[in-house]
Amino acid sequence: MLPLAGYADRLSVRPGETIAFKVSNATSAPVTTRLVRVISADPNPEGLGLREEPVDSSVRVVREPEYYGFQRGSYAIIDGGIAFAGLSSFTLIATVQPTLLNRKCVIFRLLDGEDREVAGLGMDENGRFVATFGANGAALPVPEVALDRQWYRLWLTYDARTRQAVIGQQPLKVGRPDGAARTAGAEVTLSQPVGAKKVSISAPGNEHGGLTFNGRIERPMIFDRVLTADQIAAAADGQQVPGLVAGWDFSREISSTRIIDIGPHGLHGQLVNMPTRAVTGSKWTGREMAWRHAPEEYAAIHFHEDDIDDCRWPTAYEWTVPKDLRSGTYALRLQAGEAEENIPFFVVPPKGQKTADICVLVSTFTYVVYGNHARPEWLTDPAWRMAWIEQAKAWGAYPHNPGQHPEYGLSTYNYHTDGSGICFASWHRPMLNVRIGYITYPYPEIRGSGLRHYPADSHLIAWLEAKGYSYDIITDWELHHEGYELLKPYRVVMTGSHPEYHTREMLDALEAYRDNGGRFCYLGGNGFYWKIALSKEKPGLIEIRRAEGGIRAWAAEVGEYYNQLDGEYGGLWRRNGRPPQELCGVGFTAQGNFVGSYYRVLPEARDPRVSWILEGITDEKIGDFGLSGHGAAGFELDRTDKRLGTPRHAIVIARSENHPPEAPWVLVPEEQLTHLTTIPGEPPQQLIHADMTFFETPGGGAVFSTGSITFCGCLPVNGFENNVSRLLQNVVDRFLDAEVRFEVPMS
Numbered sequence: 144m145l146p147l148a149g150y151a152d153r154l155s156v157r158p159g160e161t162i163a164f165k166v167s168n169a170t171s172a173p174v175t176t177r178l179v180r181v182i183s184a185d186p187n188p189e190g191l192g193l194r195e196e197p198v199d200s201s202v203r204v205v206r207e208p209e210y211y212g213f214q215r216g217s218y219a220i221i222d223g224g225i226a227f228a229g230l231s232s233f234t235l236i237a238t239v240q241p242t243l244l245n246r247k248c249v250i251f252r253l254l255d256g257e258d259r260e261v262a263g264l265g266m267d268e269n270g271r272f273v274a275t276f277g278a279n280g281a282a283l284p285v286p287e288v289a290l291d292r293q294w295y296r297l298w299l300t301y302d303a304r305t306r307q308a309v310i311g312q313q314p315l316k317v318g319r320p321d322g323a324a325r326t327a328g329a330e331v332t333l334s335q336p337v338g339a340k341k342v343s344i345s346a347p348g349n350e351h352g353g354l355t356f357n358g359r360i361e362r363p364m365i366f367d368r369v370l371t372a373d374q375i376a377a378a379a380d381g382q383q384v385p386g387l388v389a390g391w392d393f394s395r396e397i398s399s400t401r402i403i404d405i406g407p408h409g410l411h412g413q414l415v416n417m418p419t420r421a422v423t424g425s426k427w428t429g430r431e432m433a434w435r436h437a438p439e440e441y442a443a444i445h446f447h448e449d450d451i452d453d454c455r456w457p458t459a460y461e462w463t464v465p466k467d468l469r470s471g472t473y474a475l476r477l478q479a480g481e482a483e484e485n486i487p488f489f490v491v492p493p494k495g496q497k498t499a500d501i502c503v504l505v506s507t508f509t510y511v512v513y514g515n516h517a518r519p520e521w522l523t524d525p526a527w528r529m530a531w532i533e534q535a536k537a538w539g540a541y542p543h544n545p546g547q548h549p550e551y552g553l554s555t556y557n558y559h560t561d562g563s564g565i566c567f568a569s570w571h572r573p574m575l576n577v578r579i580g581y582i583t584y585p586y587p588e589i590r591g592s593g594l595r596h597y598p599a600d601s602h603l604i605a606w607l608e609a610k611g612y613s614y615d616i617i618t619d620w621e622l623h624h625e626g627y628e629l630l631k632p633y634r635v636v637m638t639g640s641h642p643e644y645h646t647r648e649m650l651d652a653l654e655a656y657r658d659n660g661g662r663f664c665y666l667g668g669n670g671f672y673w674k675i676a677l678s679k680e681k682p683g684l685i686e687i688r689r690a691e692g693g694i695r696a697w698a699a700e701v702g703e704y705y706n707q708l709d710g711e712y713g714g715l716w717r718r719n720g721r722p723p724q725e726l727c728g729v730g731f732t733a734q735g736n737f738v739g740s741y742y743r744v745l746p747e748a749r750d751p752r753v754s755w756i757l758e759g760i761t762d763e764k765i766g767d768f769g770l771s772g773h774g775a776a777g778f779e780l781d782r783t784d785k786r787l788g789t790p791r792h793a794i795v796i797a798r799s800e801n802h803p804p805e806a807p808w809v810l811v812p813e814e815q816l817t818h819l820t821t822i823p824g825e826p827p828q829q830l831i832h833a834d835m836t837f838f839e840t841p842g843g844g845a846v847f848s849t850g851s852i853t854f855c856g857c858l859p860v861n862g863f864e865n866n867v868s869r870l871l872q873n874v875v876d877r878f879l880d881a882e883v884r885f886e887v888p889m890s
Contacts, residue, residue, distance in 0.1 A: 144210075144550065145543060146170050146482035148573040149475075150454070153683070154507045155489040155618040158466045164475055164486055165456035165571075168208040172480035176202050176460060181472040181487065183605045183859075184598035186540035186580040187587065190770045191605055191859050193539075193580055198468075202460040202475065211457070213550060213572075216355030217418035217450035218345035219391075219402050226388060226408040227253070227339040227365075231303040234366040234386075235264055236379055238315070238425045240294045240443070243357035243561035244270035248448075249346035250297070250356045251363045253339035261339050264299050264310070266356070274299045274310040276331050285312050287325045294425040296320075296379050300369045301337075306330050311375075318380070318426035324372070342389070344402075344412070345446040355448035357561040361424045362442060364390035365406075381439075394442035397421050397434060398708055400680055402444075417452035417567050417684065419445040421707035423700065432702055435710045447559040451552035452684055453571035464490055470498055470615040472505075472604055474579055485541075485579045487597060489616045494625075499613035500879055502633040503603065506642040507570075508619040508675060510596050511685055514574035516554040518583070521546030530585035534593075541580040548575060555687050556696040564697030566707075570683045583737075590737045591770040591856060599771060599856065600639035603666065606858040610872060623648045623677065627655035635878045637664040640771075640855045641779075644675045644687065647711075650721060657726070660842030662878035662885075666871075668833065668852035669731045669779035671723040674716050676708035690714025692813040694734055717787070717813060725788030728838055729781035729850040732814065733831040735806025739777025739853040741767035742797035742835055752888070753794050753837050756847075756873050765797050765835075766867045771856025775867055777802070780833040781850030784823065792888050793838035799851065802831060843884035847874045 149166035156162040168174050178198035183191040230253075237251045245268055252263025252275070260277060267273045271284040272295070289295065294315040301308045308331040313324040344363055345356045364378055366386040378384040389410045395403040397420045404410040421434045424443035434441035460475070474487045489505055492498050520527040521544055528546070535542050545553060551572050555565045576583065577597045584593030594602075607614050614637075621629055623646050630636055630652060642665075650671065657663050672693070678684035689695040690704035693715045706713045716722065723730035742765040748757055766775020776799030783789040802808055810827045821827055833850040840846060857867035877883055 144169055145548060145573065147174070147477055147479050147484040149459070149477060149484055149486050150571060150573050151486050151488050152571070153488070154570055155491050155620055156464050157491055158464045158468055158493055161461050161463045162488060163458040164202065164460040165454065166208040166459035166477060167211040167456055168479050169210040170479040170482050174208050174477050174479045177476050178202065178462065179474050179476055181474050181579060181601065181604070182608055184579040184601040185592050185594055185770065186538040186582065187592040187770060188538060190592050194605065198473065200462070200465055202462040205458045205461055208459040211454070213451065213454045214347055215416065215451045215550065215552065216345070216347060216448045217414065217416040217446045218343060218347055218355065219412045219414050221342040221389070221404070221410050221412035223339060223341055223389070223410055226410060229336050230339050230367055230388070231336050232367070232369050233301055233337070234368065234370045234375065235299045235364070236375055237264060237297050237363040238294065238361045238379055239297050239358060240425070241266060241289055241291055241358040242563065244289065244291050246357065248356045249343065249354055250360060252343050252346070253337065254341040254343055255338045256340040258341065261337050262299065262301065262333065264297055272297055272310065272312050274308055276308070276333065283308060283310050283327055283329050285310055285325050285327050287312070296376070298375050301331065301333065302369050303333070303335055306332050315425050317428060342412070344391070345418070347415070356446050357448050357559070359422060359424070359443040359445045361393050361444070362390065392442065393420070393444050394438040397438060397441065398710060414444070416450040417681070418447065418450055419566060419707065421703065421705060423702045427702060429702065433705045433712070435705070445563065447561060447563070449549065449552065449560055451572060452567060452569045452681060454551070454573070472601065472616065487577060487579060489618050491617055491621055492615045497615055497632045499615045500634040501607070501612055501614040501875070502617050502630060502636045503607070503614050504622060504636060504638050504642065505600065505616055505618045506639055506644070508685060509641060509644045510577050511568045511570050511574070512555050512644045512675065512687060513596055514554050514568055514570065514577060515545040515551055516556045516576055517546040517549065527585065531582065534585040534587065535582055538582070539580070540582050541575070541578040543575050545575045551575070558697060564689060564699065566687055568685045568687070569681070591773050593737065594771065596641060602770065602855045602858050603637070603639055606863055606868065606871070609863045612875065619649060622652055626652040630656040630661065631659070633661070634881070635662045635664065635875060638666055638670065640667040640852050642667055642670045643672045645671055645716070646675055646677060650716070650726065653726060657840050657844060657846060658842065660844040661840070662844055663727065663846045664874060664878070665727040665846070665848040666855055668781050668850055670781070671716060671726055672731055674713055674719055676706040676711065676713070678708050688713030690718065692718050694811055715813065722787040723781065724784050727846055727848045728789045728793045728836040729783055729834050729848045730787060731779065731811050732782040733780045733808050733810050735778060735802060735808040737772050737778050738803045738806055739769060739772030739774025740799050740802045741765060741774055742776055742799050742833065744797045745795055747794050748796045750794055753796050755877060756796055756837065756870060758873050759869055760866045762866050765870060766854065766857045768860050768865065769853060769857035770859060771853035775854050775857045776833040776851040777853035779852045780831065781848070782830065782832055782834045783836055786823065790838045791890060793836050795834045795836050797835040799833040839885040839887045841887060843886070845878065845885040
């Protein structure tokens with residue numbers, strides 16, 4: 144566990160509003176706090192180093208922090224009240240698909256008033272389904288070992304008169320028996336009535352996830368009598384069978400965290416730690432791919448032992464933002480003995496106001512989706528892991544890596560322990576890679592500072608500060624909820640290095656801004672790529688379905704491309720009819736390792752429409768240096784494509800070349816047809832480049848795009864005096880000039 148850890152209840156806050164900080168202190172030392180405005184989050188002593196300014200304000204202590212644990216593992220809990228009061232003989236039924244065997248876990252159980260088990264169904268450490276009786280009672284296993292990812296009908300009957308318990312299982316295929324049933328019986332004595340008060344589906348896990356079922360469950364039911372084999376089959380198929388006490392139909396309210404009881408008592412339940420819904424169930428036929436069209440085929444919930452949507456720590460500190468505080472990047476720094484922690488957040492302008500002509504869009508949704516990314520190198524390469532530890536120590540960087548601390552939940556770029564992809568992310572937990580001084584890549588001799596996301600974006604913030612520009616910070620949260628009206632007052636809107644994850648509302652707002660005279664600077668790569676959904680029940684929770692296409696950390700299962708939270712098709716925005724080229728002229732084309740190259744100025748840059756961008760620059764190579772990959776064009780690259788929406792009048796000012804071969808570079812899958820052919824019809828190697836692009840928009844606006852993640856890493860080099868810095872200054876100054884009106888050229 145971390146000796147000192149924390150998170151905020153929100154990532155952005157306005158003057159006059161209050162932000163709450165949740166802090167766990169596992170040390171014996173008291174915690175001290177201080178607020179800072181963050182200028183540079185780059186710990187590289189050969190670059191900017193960490194730069195902060197103290198904030199003349201203090202937080203209010205709500206309660207002194209102490210150590211708080213975390214309950215991982217998703218489950219449902221239902222209070223049965225008096226509905227179970229007279230339960231004597233009973234039948235439990237559930238349809239299940241285990242996805243991780245050889246773990247002792249609970250699937251479906253009855254609990255007494257003290258949350259102690261009365262009876263239930265689970266699995267043992269040998270991969271067998273078992274019936275269990277009492278917290279310390281004997282387990283009755285089915286003699287046959289279960290198969291992972293096989294659907295089973297599972298049941299337990301108990302006859303109070305004969306004290307006979309029987310557990311049974313039967314494999315299923317598309318909802319029908321696909322093999323012989325297996326049963327086991329034993330005499331068991333239970334108190335009468337059995338004293339059940341609650342029901343747990345899956346189970347709350349401890350910090351090691353030891354009790355939580357990994358797999359899918361659908362249609363759990365309780366009957367107040369012993370059912371025959373035919374009645375069990377009929378009930379599992381959805382037919383009415385006498386004696387139903389409660390039955391939960393997971394095909395209802397799939398977008399919510401409620402589970403609906405179709406029995407006589409309406410014992411609806413609540414899901415905890417956000418298991419995955421909108422997944423194919425035992426009756427999925429493949430005839431429908433959208434769960435909204437055939438919810439009965441998506442009547443399952445996938446539970447995981449490592450699900451976590453909220454650490455649920457109490458508030459330790461609160462801070463009401465002073466009304467005169469400038470917009471910017473801030474953090475709460477904490478110290479307890481030698482343990483340190485920092486919790487970044489953003490102060491945005493008062494609603495309906497702007498305090499500058501420049502707006503910097505901070506990609507907080509992308510930060511959260513990547514939150515706690517345990518990189519594969521950390522998990523598999525001891526040398527890489529040691530290099531990271533040594534680099535962090537040498538630079539005084541943030542010392543904790545998500546690979547060391549999966550207890551806080553990993554990112555959507557990782558897998559659950561059962562091998563399924565993680566599709567939910569939340570900011571209600573410590574996000575170790577969203578920290579001042581966090582290093583993503585070690586080996587500075589190859590990759591400079593090795594930063595991504597939050598600390599990498601501070602290169603742009605530091606540049607704005609160094610050049611004396613006034614700016615407001617706006618985050619994805621405000622953009623999603625307030626739309627175009629939020630951006631409308633600003634003369635210039637800028638992104639950071641990697642604005643990858645967006646909602647429909649965000650893209651609509653940016654397009655409206657662009658088409659109504661806005662000046663838009665896209666300063667990153669692999670932007671506007673994935674479509675996400677937000678939870679209305681749980682602000683701060685984000686869903687990503689990695690549907691067909693795209694460079695993906697994992698692939699969504701067939702039939703599971705539609706979001707749980709909003710029911711819309713997920714995956715790439717390109718697959719949803721909105722390629723990035725339509726917004727900013729360029730879109731993701733290739734990826735390599737975290738190394739960079741340079742742009743070469745093209746003859747088209749002499750066109751008077753764009754020649755001002757290179758004013759004062761005589762170099763033919765732009766950005767053959769930098770703190771990110773040692774080059775302005777690297778890691779993930781975007782290019783123009785008129786077929787995908789790049790405006791006909793767009794001009795490519797400069798194009799990257801000579802990308803280091805050791806990367807290696809690969810074309811994005813959505814452009815590849817075979818090992819030889821691509822959708823554009825050009826050889827793959829000819830599509831691996833970044834296009835620095837400009838075009839005019841209606842209403843006197845314009846767009847400038849760099850198409851590279853590593854571009855902003857060049858800005859601080861040589862005290863911000865370099866050709867990348869000069870180029871961006873030319874663009875920003877021109878975009879700020881109210882006397883300049885860009886005109887879309889006649890075709």
